[in-house]
Amino acid sequence: MVCGGGLAGFSAAVAAARLGSAVCLIGDRPVFGGNSSSEIRVTPHGAAAFHAYARETGLISELLIEERAANHETIRENGWTNSVWDLTLYDMAVSTPNLTFYLNTTVTGVQMDDPRSIRSLTARIAGAETELIICGKIFLDCTGDGVVADAAGCEWRWGSESREEFGEPHAPRIASGATMGSSIHFKARDMGRPVSFKAPEWAVRYEDPAFFADQGRHFYELESGYWWIEIGVPWNTVYDQEEIRHELTRHTLGIWDYIKNRDPVLRERAAHLALDWIGQIPGKRESRRIMGRYLMTEHDPAGKTVFQDEIAYGGWFIDLHTAGGLLAGSAEPSSAEGYAETTEYAVKSYCGPYGIPLRILIAKDVDNLMMAGRNVSVTHAALGTVRVMSTTALMGQAAGTAAAIALHEGIRVADVPDRCIGKVQQQLLRDGCFLPNVRGRDPEDLARIAGVTASSSEPVQGAGPEGTDTTGGFILGSKEERQRAEEPLNHRRGQWIAVGPEGIRSLSVCLSNGSNTEQVVTAELVAVDHLWDYRSQGSAGIMQTELVIPQGKRQWISWDLAPAESALLQPGRYVRLDLHPCPAVEWHMAGTVIPGHTSAYEMGSGRMRRYRDGGTLSFKVNPPQSCFQPENVLSGITRPYDYTNLWRSDPAKPFPQWVGLEWEQAQSVGIVEVTFPGHLFREYHNYPPFYRDPQTARDYSIEVRDGSGWREMVRVEGNYQCKVRHKLSEPVTIDGLRLNILATWGDPAAGVYEIRCYRP
Structure with missing residues (x-):
């Protein structure tokens, strides 16, 4: 039983229903989407607003991809959402087996079996003179205001904790009942x-x-x-x-x-x-926060706490609006500073991506009640980052998944974190979600015991400012074009480079020196754990050198590594090439984005943040690195993170291109699931009407090999979704499978993040 039709409740209901649970979803508005709907028109924000390749996947991605492909309307931050978005959600709800829903329906009462167990809810359908009594085994409060939890007697918090209580830097000195408006x-x-x-x-x-x-x-x-x-x-x-x-x-x-x-x-x-x-329905930011099995404080997102029961992630900054809004002396601090990126406040509030634990979604006072959305178990300061809607959608999908698995296992939801969190995590990953600290290791995935081959693979040589290819998945808008303007090397700046098995013998960067004298820039290679390893102090520096920059524009300056230095670079990982500040020098952006090769700059206090849009700075690497090899489709991660995790074909070779699996012993296969690249680099707002990501496979086929040779089992034309699932027309016993990419939406290379295979 899911109460609340916003993105958290909607995602929870669909996730549980897709896993076979009988689900009833009620919402008190005539449309789904909550604050994102055409009634309120706040567009979904998330981690990709601040971190490259951090856009949320899973159900929220499926929905937003569908909306952009169908909608004629440009998306701006607020006010422009139209009914195409409402209908996208409605279509998914109607098309989901096991899901019953009632709109315009408000919870009016909660009936308890005992103080720790809800038996049923009563609800009224507006304008229908109809009262519902809905019984359930597990109840999810996604109402935002915590209506169900409050009626069930759960403890909740309101307003700001004092700084003394948890030592949170953003907390006021004295606790306050004031909420964001x-x-x-x-x-x-x-x-x-x-x-x-x-x-x-x-x-x-x-x-x-x-x-x-x-x-x-x-x-x-x-x-x-x-x-x-x-x-x-x-x-x-x-x-x-x-x-x-x-x-x-x-x-x-x-x-x-x-x-x-x-x-x-x-x-x-x-x-x-x-x-x-x-609008005539206020979009709320904060009210009740229901106490769960864990209370997440500001220290968790700021310090990237690793939770054993991680089920979602966030990456918005700690965004606490000034109480009173228009009646206060200023708007929220970041806006009051003109969105400056290097102030003390900006450094203090920048966080993520960070993991979110399941326990903040499980009520501590009622054993069969969960929460998702802005009413979860967090402090006021932590709410500043987890409250944005793409993050709440992830929490909703996790709550619905955990509820369905608890029912299947015959256990209380309160016991899921200790007894079967691994099943929840692996199911979320299978369903397209991403978890920063969990890798896909589904024991039922037959692809994991296969070898991988491909028709070709693209070697990474680097890219210079003269490039004009925008099909690396990213169509540049006017804002991004303006961001290509020259900018002095005022801050330490870093470029992530994937290291292949060949090792790196030399690196080059494209620099301009507009001064009247020769300049010297310190270059450093830094070991990083992943794309969002923003440490600039206390990081694992590998080696340094001094680059001499003569006067002139767009010069390629080389750094030759000794064999002993090259041996320090770990294949299958990233290294970050940092240039230290030198205001007389400009390090040029590349004219394209090499997938998985992002950049950052030092914002202060030994920390970095995404540079501009997170695109690629000009660099060359010798020899070219084989970092888009076919075995990446079995990495267990479906985006650039600790490595590229992407197979990408040679763009100089024509379609079709293929990646294939081969088993030593024949396997019985009935389901094939594929994750294509696309829709990860930037936030939803950056994508135009009728958008199909250039990297995503448009036309493809799946062939299998049995005793009689190769035969085609699946052919798709016009696809634009990144996560696809195919139940084969008949189960097959095979020793080989081949995914043929026949065309993309513009990228000259084919790409795949993951292939999974399951028994019938």
């Missing part, structure tokens, strides 16, 4: 001619430009709403919802009046804009 959004339309606007008398009147410019309330775009149109205290975000909605409406109309009629610059920009839509 709620927002409504708007959308404007360009009419192609001057359009007037007159605010009603009851709207708030704004006159002072300093209220916006000096307090972090920025007008980057005029066609869409702003998160900082936010109000919480002095109102209670649960009980005073209607007052908050009305106050937000007054302020939103007043802000639009300021844009259209008062600010001398903005009114010129907005002259042709007409107010097209304004």
